[in-house]
Amino acid sequence: MKIAIVVFPGSNCDHDTYHVAKEVLGQDAELIWHKETSLGRADAVILPGGFAHGDYLRTGAIARFSPIMPAVAKFAAAGGPVLGICNGFQVLLEAGMLPGAMLRNRQLQFRCEFLHVRVEQTNTPFTVASRAGQIIKVPIAHGDGNYYAEPDVIERLERNRQVVFRYVSSSGEVTEGSNPNGSVNHIAGICNEARNVVGLMPHPERACESAIGSTDGLVVFQSLLKWGRESFNGDTLTMATASAVLNK
Amino acid sequence: MQARVFVTLKPSVFDPQGTTVAEALHTLGYNAVRDVRQGKYFELEIDAPNAEEARRLAADAAHKLLSNPVIESYRIEVTS
Numbered sequence: 001m002k003i004a005i006v007v008f009p010g011s012n013c014d015h016d017t018y019h020v021a022k023e024v025l026g027q028d029a030e031l032i033w034h035k036e037t038s039l040g041r042a043d044a045v046i047l048p049g050g051f052a053h054g055d056y057l058r059t060g061a062i063a064r065f066s067p068i069m070p071a072v073a074k075f076a077a078a079g080g081p082v083l084g085i086c087n088g089f090q091v092l093l094e095a096g097m098l099p100g101a102m103l104r105n106r107q108l109q110f111r112c113e114f115l116h117v118r119v120e121q122t123n124t125p126f127t128v129a130s131r132a133g134q135i136i137k138v139p140i141a142h143g144d145g146n147y148y149a150e151p152d153v154i155e156r157l158e159r160n161r162q163v164v165f166r167y168v169s170s171s172g173e174v175t176e177g178s179n180p181n182g183s184v185n186h187i188a189g190i191c192n193e194a195r196n197v198v199g200l201m202p203h204p205e206r207a208c209e210s211a212i213g214s215t216d217g218l219v220v221f222q223s224l225l226k227w228g229r230e231s232f233n234g235d236t237l238t239m240a241t242a243s244a245v246l247n248k
Numbered sequence: 249m250q251a252r253v254f255v256t257l258k259p260s261v262f263d264p265q266g267t268t269v270a271e272a273l274h275t276l277g278y279n280a281v282r283d284v285r286q287g288k289y290f291e292l293e294i295d296a297p298n299a300e301e302a303r304r305l306a307a308d309a310a311h312k313l314l315s316n317p318v319i320e321s322y323r324i325e326v327t328s
Contacts, residue, residue, distance in 0.1 A: 057314070099318075103257075104264050182262075
């Protein structure tokens with residue numbers, strides 16, 4: 001599988017993500033500068049974490065107008081799997097590829113720590129290898145991760161089962177203390193209605209090797225590989241199969 | 249022509265920065281300050297034939313980039 005990782009000026013998890021794709025998983029990976037207008041022959045796209053354009057104006061607000069973004073939108077519209085991690089999630093929100101917006105963390109602190117997240121939905125390309133309700137230990141590192149959307153949007157997200165990750169305690173419970181930033185309904189990650197675009201604030205790419213504290217993030221990338229194996233017919237993506245996998 | 253764009257969080261959206269500033273003001277004894285909402289202020293120098301055109305352009309920019317319509321609203325003042 002060929003994984004394209006977009007590099008914005010200020011991205012700082014691009015090489016971590018590349019390392020996981022290339023070295024940990026042994027996949028073909030490519031860093032793509034944001035001024036490019038083509039993703040090449042990518043099978044999956046990841047918008048990495050960081051502080052694109054210094055977070056000026058709003059997180060992701062300037063990056064969403066990068067020359068590469070129309071190609072990312074087109075790739076997503078065709079059903080291609082797109083993952084936004086942290087700042088990448090913020091870019092997807094600003095671009096309108098996922099609903100809602102990020103506010104400053106409720107307590108105004110930049111939160112940088114390991115915490116627990118529950119996988120709520122397994123029928124996305126980035127969670128298909130996980131168990132429903134699986135609790136993963138992954139780090140967060142953000143100042144603007146307070147997910148917000150109007151109540152009717154939140155209701156629709158929950159009804160459509162688009163909340164993919166939720167902040168929980170180590171035992172998997174939704175408690176006040178397990179919400180690091182004030183996100184509505186403890187939302188840590190969501191997907192679009194077609195389920196191929198996923199965004200999350202935690203950093204699974206920083207939890208893929210035991211030497212750095214956790215391997216729980218691997219499931220996100222292993223899911224992508226599993227999804228690829230089950231969805232690709234040789235090198236040709238057959239959307240009917242992909243949809244069948246997602247809607248199982 | 250100058251357009252001044254004021255961007256603020258919608259009333260329904262919690263403003264943690266504004267709330268913190270209000271608490272700080274209360275600590276300083278400004279108890280008459282009931283609430284604070286923090287926002288952003290932009291001055292756009294615009295080449296436009298008239299105020300109406302400058303306002304139209306500023307509104308377009310405010311909608312597309314300066315504000316995020318999901319959480320923010322904006323107000324524009326045009327001066328020549």
